[in-house]
Amino acid sequence: MTVKARETCELAIVGGGPAGLAAATLAAELGVEAVLFDEQPTPGGQVYRNVEATCRRQDDLPAFLGADYRGGLALVERFRASAAAYEPMSAIWQVTAGGKLGVSQRGEAYLTQARRVILATGAMERPFPIPGWTLPGVMGAGAVQTLMKASGLVPDRPTVIAGSGPLIYLVAYQLMQAGAPLQAIVDTSAQPLIRSAFAALPHLSGAAGELFKGLTWIAALKAKRIPMLAGRNLVAEGTSRVEAVSFEADGRRQRLATSLLLLHEGVIPNIQITTSLRCRHEWDPAQMAWRPATDEWGATSLDPIAIAGDGAAIRGAKAAVPLGRLAALDAACRLGHIAEGERDERAAPERAALARQHNFRSFLDRLYRPIESVRPLDDATIACRCEEVTAGDLRELIDDGFTDLNQLKSFSRCGMGQCQGRMCSNTVGRVLAERLGTGMAEVGHYRLRLPVKPLPIEQLALLKNADRNSKPILPVVAGDPSQRI
Numbered sequence: 014m015t016v017k018a019r020e021t022c023e024l025a026i027v028g029g030g031p032a033g034l035a036a037a038t039l040a041a042e043l044g045v046e047a048v049l050f051d052e053q054p055t056p057g058g059q060v061y062r063n064v065e066a067t068c069r070r071q072d073d074l075p076a077f078l079g080a081d082y083r084g085g086l087a088l089v090e091r092f093r094a095s096a097a098a099y100e101p102m103s104a105i106w107q108v109t110a111g112g113k114l115g116v117s118q119r120g121e122a123y124l125t126q127a128r129r130v131i132l133a134t135g136a137m138e139r140p141f142p143i144p145g146w147t148l149p150g151v152m153g154a155g156a157v158q159t160l161m162k163a164s165g166l167v168p169d170r171p172t173v174i175a176g177s178g179p180l181i182y183l184v185a186y187q188l189m190q191a192g193a194p195l196q197a198i199v200d201t202s203a204q205p206l207i208r209s210a211f212a213a214l215p216h217l218s219g220a221a222g223e224l225f226k227g228l229t230w231i232a233a234l235k236a237k238r239i240p241m242l243a244g245r246n247l248v249a250e251g252t253s254r255v256e257a258v259s260f261e262a263d264g265r266r267q268r269l270a271t272s273l274l275l276l277h278e279g280v281i282p283n284i285q286i287t288t289s290l291r292c293r294h295e296w297d298p299a300q301m302a303w304r305p306a307t308d309e310w311g312a313t314s315l316d317p318i319a320i321a322g323d324g325a326a327i328r329g330a331k332a333a334v335p336l337g338r339l340a341a342l343d344a345a346c347r348l349g350h351i352a353e354g355e356r357d358e359r360a361a362p363e364r365a366a367l368a369r370q371h372n373f374r375s376f377l378d379r380l381y382r383p384i385e386s387v388r389p390l391d392d393a394t395i396a397c398r399c400e401e402v403t404a405g406d407l408r409e410l411i412d413d414g415f416t417d418l419n420q421l422k423s424f425s426r427c428g429m430g431q432c433q434g435r436m437c438s439n440t441v442g443r444v445l446a447e448r449l450g451t452g453m454a455e456v457g458h459y460r461l462r463l464p465v466k467p468l469p470i471e472q473l474a475l476l477k478n479a480d481r482n483s484k485p486i487l488p489v490v491a492g493d494p495s496q497r498i
């Protein structure tokens with residue numbers, strides 16, 4: 014292997030979605046030595062994943078994925094043309110409070126020291142624990158979209174999409190266009206979109222187009238006679254794989270036989286790095302998720318670390334671009350490339366662009382409050398997939414006196430598997446909060462340990478530029494002995 018360790022950089026940006034691409038492009042324009050690290054092989058993030066290759070395809074996939082997706086190409090092209098350095102296939106497995114990054118790239122690991130860091134690590138699908146959610150054939154709707162964007166893969170078996178959020182209608186529309194055998198959508202939202210949309214219209218200045226786009230997807234699905242049912246209390250049924258989804262509708266239990274069940278109830282910020290750093294976090298009751306506390310430039314409670322895009326709070330791809338640019342302006346100012354006056358002047362149009370998105374996002378948050386994925390879990394439902402711990406196992410431990418979330422983690426092993434708590438943190442917190450009769454803000458979140466991404470021990474042992482005299486190899490968060498591994 015010949016990976017060249019990058020020893021230092023002025024500004025490290027983690028994540029190649031719209032926030033990271035916009036931040037890197039602007040920072041480089043302002044004379045900052047910016048390096049963008051992304052675990053993906055090509056730029057685009059979740060929303061514009063693989064957009065360069067897809068737009069070159071001669072088949073209909075670019076058309077099926079839609080104009081918004083293809084629009085991401087311009088952002089990627091501006092980034093490619095900029096002076097920002099690009100490190101694809103580079104998973105960041107640690108960031109220290111002093112700005113030192115652990116990079117795992119093409120089978121090798123190294124450390125790099127940045128003067129400032131912008132985390133643009135985006136969002137992940139909200140874990141959706143229902144009975145049977147671990148059966149083969151049950152997947153995230155976003156995961157299927159990822160396969161479609163990355164490899165042009167489309168389901169070839171009867172498919173039901175269940176849950177709520179704008180993404181279920183977008184994915185359903187994209188799959189239908191691509192010829193997937195879509196059987197039905199089971200919408201778990203509290204209120205039907207159409208009635209809410211018309212009520213909200215006067216308050217959505219500047220974003221009515223977005224709303225109508227959603228309504229067009231629904232109209233197209235209706236025209237193809239895809240059943241759209243309202244349902245609650247979902248259960249994935251089957252023995253060795255999913256065979257049906259059942260739900261309550263109109264006061265009775267209904268059942269749809271299916272081979273593929275796609276679940277989705279919105280996305281939540283990806284907070285692995287900020288929780289491992291012990292940045293200050295807040296429980297967001299509107300989005301029902303933890304998020305890092307940031308100022309108006311995206312700066313976190315730790316000096317060299319800022320965050321931009323959906324990793325700070327879910328605001329969508331259109332807001333991620335101005336958020337990335339604001340973080341870049343602040344970084345350029347702190348690093349001495351521009352004065353505060355210039356930073357503030359250049360920030361004005363970005364703030365105006367954000368304001369245009371604000372009302373629409375609040376509308377989406379109200380309309381698509383997760384209901385199914387936050388209702389009390391049955392005892393037999395698996396809360397932690399990696400360690401196969403059920404809600405009932407957790408309740409027994411809580412009743413035995415393990416009433417602190419991180420204590421519960423240590424004793425149940427929830428959050429100590431391959432995903433390092435990404436998938437179960439909120440679920441375990443919910444079970445604890447319910448049992449104690451308190452709220453999520455009170456029970457807190459996991460104290461995440463490094464590495465935040467799976468890292469083969471061989472890479473760690475052969476760490477390219479480690480200071481062999483300093484122990485431990487993984488730097489610890491200053492002053493916090495419990496952070497040692």
Ligand SMILES: Cc1cc2nc3c(=O)[nH]c(=O)nc-3n(C[C@H](O)[C@H](O)[C@H](O)COP(=O)(O)OP(=O)(O)OC[C@H]3O[C@@H](n4cnc5c(N)ncnc54)[C@H](O)[C@@H]3O)c2cc1C
Pocket residue numbers: 027028029030031032033050051052053057058059060061103104105106133134135136137138155156158159180183280283321322323324328329330331333465466
């Ligand atoms: C599965 C999924 C599908 C979605 N599809 C759509 C859609 O079709 N349309 C839409 O409008 N919105 C979609 N969204 C929402 C959309 O992702 C966001 O609104 C938008 O992409 C946010 O941009 P971002 O730059 O903040 O993050 P993202 O676009 O998510 O980019 C984050 C990038 O950081 C990388 N990353 C994360 N952690 C690390 C790490 N430790 N080391 C290195 N790299 C890392 C990720 O791989 C990714 O490339 C989707 C979200 C998800 C989770």
